[in-house]
Amino acid sequence: MELNGNPILEVAIPPTTEQKQRTPEELVAKSIAPLKREYLRPPPSRATTLNDAASHSDSKSSRSTPVNDKKSKRQLKRERREEKKSVKYICPEISQTGDVNSCRYKDKCRFSHDLEAFKSQKPGDLEGECPFTSGEGPCPYGLACRFAGTHKNGVAADAGDGDARKKNSEINGLIKDVQKLLWKNKMRFPKADAKLKSLGLMGPAAKKKMLEDKDEGDQIISNDSYPTDANGGLKVDGNSVDKSELAEEDNVIETCTADALRPPKKVKPSIDDKCSFDEAGDVASVLGMDSVKCCAQADSESTNDNIIEESDGSSKVHPREKKLIDFKGKLYLAPLTTVGNLPFRRVCKVLGADVTCGEMAMCTNLLQGQASEWALLRRHASEDLFGVQICGAYPDTVARAVELIDQQCTVDFIDINMGCPIDIVVNKGAGSSLLTKPMRMKSIIGTTSDIVDKPITVKVRTGYFEGKNRIDSLIADLGSWGASAVTIHGRTRQQRYSKLANWDYIYQCARKAPSSLQVLGNGDVFSYVDWNNHLSDCPELSSNMIARGALVKPWIFTEIKEQRHWDISSVERFDILKNYVRFGLQHWGSDSKGVETTRHFLLEWLSYTCRYIPVGLLDVIPQQLNWRPPSYFGRNDLETLMASDSAADWIRISEMLLGKVPDGFTFAPKHKSSSYDRAENG
Structure with missing residues (x-):
């Protein structure tokens, strides 16, 4: 086999005795994906495993930073300010015009004005066209664009397509x-x-x-x-x-x-x-x-x-004036931390998603005006049914954040997260911690629903502690408090993502819910079969929210709409990655910084997509989300590369799309699902 012209040494070793003896049913019982035997890769030798572990340990220790060398926030801010003055960061005005005298700030500018030095150190152009090629007007990055060679007289080639520019538009920016x-x-x-x-x-x-x-x-x-005057009155202008x-x-x-x-x-x-x-x-x-x-x-x-x-009397919105959203049967892409960014949502919209929601934003950070947190509220013009998700611990914080979003953003609904299991969120009294404080839940939902005319939805887990589900006792109250819809993730906070979601309990809650409250289920939806079964088993469910299933295979929305198992080819999967990169460059920028930001989030996504097993390689269809894929060969080199769980191979894929990584580049995924590590999984 060859990959990018480089031969790959392939040794034909038969499967192990254990792999031969286990039937597909036995493998499924162990939560191991039942692959056809001809595609199984033999396990590595003990010596190879030990060498890899040693090299991984060495590289990890070399990357670690001593505690004594930790820099203060002030020092980091000073270094960032000085870095902007380096030749790597040319003034945007000069980059657009090519004229060193075009910057109105002159010597007070925070960026470098040394155009020649910038050109001498700028990395070579990447293959392909500028992502702003179809836009109307010049590329906003000018000479700093990594596709500057495709510009024509300072303007992106084929400019003039105004409709294409509108399709790339984003709203909800912080003023x-x-x-x-x-x-x-x-x-x-x-x-x-x-x-x-x-x-x-x-x-x-x-x-x-x-x-x-x-x-x-x-x-x-x-x-x-x-x-004052003689009588003690006030005197203004002598009167x-x-x-x-x-x-x-x-x-x-x-x-x-x-x-x-x-x-x-x-x-x-x-x-x-x-x-x-x-x-x-x-x-x-x-x-x-x-x-x-x-x-x-x-x-x-x-x-x-x-x-x-x-204003207290007039601020309350009458229930009949509320703008309601019918989630019945709609394909809802869940708000996903880190990976559920705007470019990823655009990919899912192309593949059939109906409803999208921004990443979870902390109310305290929004109220402090943090630009990075407000970026989570950005919306693309293609997101025709869009909501934002916020998280807070107290009614006053959440209410002010909701009013602020209502003032400054264009959204269709606001979702309040009361199920986040992350320690840093729970320890502050937000997320899943609210499941133990029903009166605070009531105050948050009731206050927010009364001050805005947009629907307030809630996302919860079944409970906080394992074996102590409690949403069934609150489901009737959620609607009376003011929520128009609730999404129930079928796991407790203590479970995190281990074990399968408890859909029987979700059905129980949906049957207890009042008719005015829409109930959506969430957990382990990974095929159109899962989707159909949940809605047929419980007609009271309005819809299902799709989360990790979309991270592993975003074409799940296409499969559900077309009611088929899509044996997607590696080339088609690579085209989806190309679309993501193009959307990412349009969102984060086509200069060097934007390219590396796009690469970082692409690698985070690839840490999930490697878990997908092509339909043609399975003995049992469809794949379940809790199955651990064994090491296997794909039907071609690209499919084999995409199946790798090595960060080095993810970087190789990114280099096929975004060019070589900078010197000294390393990557470790931010998230690692416990469902692949816990022994009790399944």
Whole structure:
């Protein structure tokens, strides 16, 4: 065999005695994928295994950093700032125009202006065309683009296709003015604060801030602020005035100032209106990271207590005014941490997904204006039914985050994660921890559903502790609290991803749910057979959410819609990876930094796709998600390479799409499913 022109030494060794003796049924009982014997790869010799383990240990120890060498955040920030001034990071203005005098910041610019030095160290162009080729106007990365050779006179070749540019548009970017308000903790949340105040759920920090705002307002009309007359009244411009008149005037001035600073009220935008590039002065916008805005603000932000109390009555949305979403029979791609990014969702949309949801975003980070967290809310124009998922521990935090998203983003629904099993989330009282606090769940769901007109959905697990399921006792309340749909992952928090999902319990919960609450199941859906069985076994289920199954084979949506087992070829799978890379370069950028970011997330995804076993190699169809694939040969070299669980082979695949990796490049997957390691799996 050969791969990329390099011969691969292949030794024909028959399967082991154990592999010969076990029947497919016995292998399935052991959660081992039953492959046809002619494709099985013999296990490596003991000497080879020991050598590999030793080399892995050496490489791991060489990559580890001593604890004493750990750098502070300030030092890392200083190093990043200095790195931007190096010749690797050319000024975006100069990169676009090719003129060293085009930057308006001149010597104050944070980036390098040495164009010749940048050209001398820039890596060679990659094969293929610029991902912005079909866009209208020049490539936003100019000379920094790794496909600059395909540009024509500074403009991407074949430019002028405006429709193609619209298809590449993204919305829900964080506006700089809003980010500054969040940084300074000056963003107002009138609806959330009014509702929280009426329920007595305002946190101590919010109460303190309201008192400070009230004190500031009292100072405006205090006797110390203006001179007094002989009778103790206030004198303004030499005339005696009444305090109430002055207070009224100050309220008018404050309202006018607020109106001047407030963005225009939200109007349902078309795709054309949603997509507009930021000013070139914003470096992130020039780099394409915040190229699209979707801005809208709330109705009123007066701090007067009377106005807040009046808004409490009007902030609650009547149930009949809620915009409902029918999830019945829709193919729902679950929010997936790290790998469920916007390019991956675009791939799944092409392959048949109906509903998409952004990665889980922490409410505290959103309220702090963290750009990296807001990036999780980005939406592509092709996502016609899109929601965002948030996670928080307390009603005040979640309510303000929901109001902020409602103001600044265009989404169809907001999902609250109450099932995340990650320790760092649970230890803060969020995620699965809320399953042990039903009254806090009630406060969070009830508060958020009352202040926005978008549907509030919830994602939960069956319970916190193993053997102590509790959602069946809460399912009737979730609808009355304000949730329009609930997704039940058929495992407890303690299980994580070990053992099979408990679908019998999901059915039990779905049958107990009120008619107004849609119930979706989640767990181990890996074929159209699984999909059909769950919906036929329990007609009360609205739909199923597909999570890890989509990571391993995103064409599962096509299989369900076409009701077939797709024996997809390695070339077709490689074409899907090509699409992902193209979408990734459009999202993260076509310069060197964007290429390496795309590579990183591609490798994270390949750490899942290697678990797929082609249909033509199996003795039993369909493959189950908990099956551990043995080492095997594919039907061709590319299929064999894609089946490898070695990070070195994943890097080889990335090099076939994105060129050679930089010197000293290493990769270790962020996530590793316990379902392949736990003995009790299955």
